Amino acid sequence: MKTAICYYSRHHGNTRKVLDAMAGEGGVDLIDVTAQQEIRLEEYDCIGFASGVYFGKFHDGVLSFARQYLPQGKPVFFACTYGGDKGTSTKVLLEIAKEKNCPVLGEFGCKGFDTFGPFKLVGGIAKGHPNTQDLERARSFYREIKERLH
Numbered sequence: 001m002k003t004a005i006c007y008y009s010r011h012h013g014n015t016r017k018v019l020d021a022m023a024g025e026g027g028v029d030l031i032d033v034t035a036q037q038e039i040r041l042e043e044y045d046c047i048g049f050a051s052g053v054y055f056g057k058f059h060d061g062v063l064s065f066a067r068q069y070l071p072q073g074k075p076v077f078f079a080c081t082y083g084g085d086k087g088t089s090t091k092v093l094l095e096i097a098k099e100k101n102c103p104v105l106g107e108f109g110c111k112g113f114d115t116f117g118p119f120k121l122v123g124g125i126a127k128g129h130p131n132t133q134d135l136e137r138a139r140s141f142y143r144e145i146k147e148r149l150h
């Protein structure tokens with residue numbers, strides 16, 4: 001099975017750490033949505049969209065990437081890291097998936113070290129995350145997706 005995970009990760013590379021753990025399970029291409037490249041998502045069996053949560057949302061770059069490139073009917077999943085709470089951050093992606101008749105296989109989320117704004121003054125929140133347990137959960141989340149699509 002071939003999976004592409006289209007992502008944005010900048011603050012501390014937290015989301016990228018989670019994706020590296022998933023990619024360690026094999027068959028995953030990580031696509032940075034800010035890099036210039038030729039995009040062909042048709043050739044993948046499954047597409048993930050991943051981002052840190054910024055002001056309650058996935059990064060706009062990931063959302064517009066999904067709008068532009070996600071093929072009709074392709075199974076999708078979402079992954080994010082957040083300092084406090086995932087909230088309703090996947091709402092827009094769920095709407096895009098629905099419009100394109102893409103089955104949603106699941107959502108993964110875990111805390112990610114956050115030094116944004118006032119949190120910097122206290123040395124940040126969610127220190128040490130994603131930690132070993134978060135990364136193990138990420139691996140098993142992706143393994144389950146793979147098994148479901150087998």
Ligand SMILES: Cc1cc2nc3c(=O)[nH]c(=O)nc-3n(C[C@H](O)[C@H](O)[C@H](O)COP(=O)(O)O)c2cc1C
Pocket residue numbers: 008009010011012013014015016051052053054055056057081082083084085086111112113114115116
């Ligand atoms: C500009 C900015 C806005 C953020 N907004 C939120 C938020 O609304 N909710 C939250 O829980 N965390 C928020 N965070 C914390 C990030 O979601 C968290 O640190 C995440 O792991 C960053 O992912 P990255 O390192 O992959 O970019 C924010 C961080 C930044 C830099």
